[in-house]
Amino acid sequence: xxxxxxxxxxxxxxxxxxxxxxxxxxxxxxxxxxxxxxxxxxxxxxxxxxxxxxxxxxxxxxxxxxxxxxxxxxxxxxxxxxxxxxxxxxxxxxxxxxxxxxxxxxxxxxxxxxxxxxxxxxxxxxxxxxxxxxxxxxxxxxxxxxxxxxxxxxxxxxxxxxxxxxxxxxxxxxxxxxxxxxxxxxxxxxxxxxxxxxxxxxxxxxxxxxxxxxxxxxxxxxxxxxxxxxxxxxxxxxxxxxxxxxxxxxxxxxxxxxxxxxxxxxxxxxxxxxxxxxxxxxxxxxxxxxxxxxxxxxxxxxxxxxxxxxxxxxxxxxxxxxxxxxxxxxxxxxxxxxxxxxxxxxxxxxxxxxxxxxxxxxxxxxxxxxxxxxxxxxxxxxxx
Numbered sequence: 079x080x081x082x083x084x085x086x087x088x089x090x091x092x093x094x095x096x097x098x099x100x101x102x103x104x105x106x107x108x109x110x111x112x113x114x115x116x117x118x119x120x121x122x123x124x125x126x127x128x129x130x131x132x133x134x135x136x137x138x139x140x141x142x143x144x145x146x147x148x149x150x151x152x153x154x155x156x157x158x159x160x161x162x163x164x165x166x167x168x169x170x171x172x173x174x175x176x177x178x179x180x181x182x183x184x185x186x187x188x189x190x191x192x193x194x195x196x197x198x199x200x201x202x203x204x205x206x207x208x209x210x211x212x213x214x215x216x217x218x219x220x221x222x223x224x225x226x227x228x229x230x231x232x233x234x235x236x237x238x239x240x241x242x243x244x245x246x247x248x249x250x251x252x253x254x255x256x257x258x259x260x261x262x263x264x265x266x267x268x269x270x271x272x273x274x275x276x277x278x279x280x281x282x283x284x285x286x287x288x289x290x291x292x293x294x295x296x297x298x299x300x301x302x303x304x305x306x307x308x309x310x311x312x313x314x315x316x317x318x319x320x321x322x323x324x325x326x327x328x329x330x331x332x333x334x335x336x337x338x339x340x341x342x343x344x345x346x347x348x349x350x351x352x353x354x355x356x357x358x359x360x361x362x363x364x365x366x367x368x369x370x371x372x373x374x375x376x377x378x379x380x381x382x383x384x385x386x387x388x389x390x391x392x393x394x395x396x397x398x399x400x401x402x403x404x405x406x407x408x409x410x411x412x413x414x415x416x417x418x419x420x421x422x423x424x425x426x427x428x429x430x431x432x433x434x435x436x437x438x439x440x441x442x443x444x445x446x447x448x449x450x451x452x453x454x455x456x457x458x459x460x461x462x
Contacts, residue, residue, distance in 0.1 A: 088337045094303055095383050095412040097352055101302035102373050103146050104365055112149040114157045118164040120146050125296035126174035128370045131264055134404045135422045136460050138370040139175060144459055145365050160260045163275060167258045171312040183292045185283035188254030207246050211255060219259050219269035290319045300372060303336065303348045308379050341382055362411030364452035366418060374407055386414040402433035408449060422460045429457040
């Protein structure tokens with residue numbers, strides 16, 4: 079008897095958005111509560127919070143947390159990183175804050191980085207690195223400003239440093255020998271990792287299979303409905319192993335394959351429980367999102383779910399920009415209704431609207447009122 083083809087359920091765009099917004103905790107007010115514990119909980123749930131250097135408005139790691147913690151204070155992240163040591167910085171698809179409880183899943187990457195055959199080729203010799211680590215071991219944590227013995231060199235690219243020791247610090251950081259124990263803006267304080275966490279013995283590194291499962295579980299928790307591209311964002315080498323794990327979980331009925339309305343060939347998966355209808359969220363929330371927010375950063379996924387094609391135009395000439403230098407998507411409920419190009423005038427204590435683009439052809443007076451109210455709250459956050 080022939081086997082009847084398995085019917086793959088299709089999610090409408092509205093349902094897919096609902097699942098993703100629920101997973102991102104953007105559909106409820108104060109989903110993590112308030113205070114330092116809320117910051118730790120938010121990073122733990124999202125899996126990572128991206129760090130970025132652009133500061134025409136507040137830097138994106140603070141912005142991402144504010145979008146989910148209305149009462150967020152910058153000091154809460156300082157406490158989580160430096161006092162509670164509940165988060166640490168490392169590379170995901172970019173430099174990010176990551177839960178310290180997950181550090182064993184990053185130790186294999188640190189080990190692989192130490193084994194890189196050309197690890198000292200561009201930043202100095204191993205002897206210089208040994209001396210720098212010995213200094214930190216003896217004198218305590220330091221910043222790049224504490225090193226005044228460098229012979230300055232020409233920058234090799236825009237983001238490089240004239241101090242050769244910066245490369246040594248960063249190399250030791252990616253090797254897992256140093257950790258960023260504190261951050262003030264973009265100024266980082268480096269400390270020995272073992273001393274920072276108070277380890278007598280390091281945690282056992284996760285196995286390769288455990289790392290793959292961690293990446294899949296992190297995506298399922300923070301995205302709800304996932305694809306290989308969304309799980310392995312800027313991490314193509316992991317796709318084969320992740321695909322094999324997904325197939326095994328589908329076979330065990332732990333995951334189900336779904337299609338998204340309008341998707342061409344890319345399959346998606348979800349745990350069946352997240353596809354159940356959620357309780358009504360009440361009034362639609364308004365969020366002014368960072369272009370580096372987890373909801374925005376994956377452009378193809380964003381366009382599929384929301385029908386919105388975000389443009390990051392900071393590196394384009396002014397005449398070629400559609401939304402402005404630093405466009406911020408404005409989310410109302412499950413619709414992206416506008417893009418705001420903003421700039422913080424810190425000396426004048428005000429938030430400047432450089433350009434405003436409505437994506438809805440005739441925004442109602444009520445919609446304008448609600449967006450204006452959120453913009454006022456956003457300005458207070460920007461100015462501290």
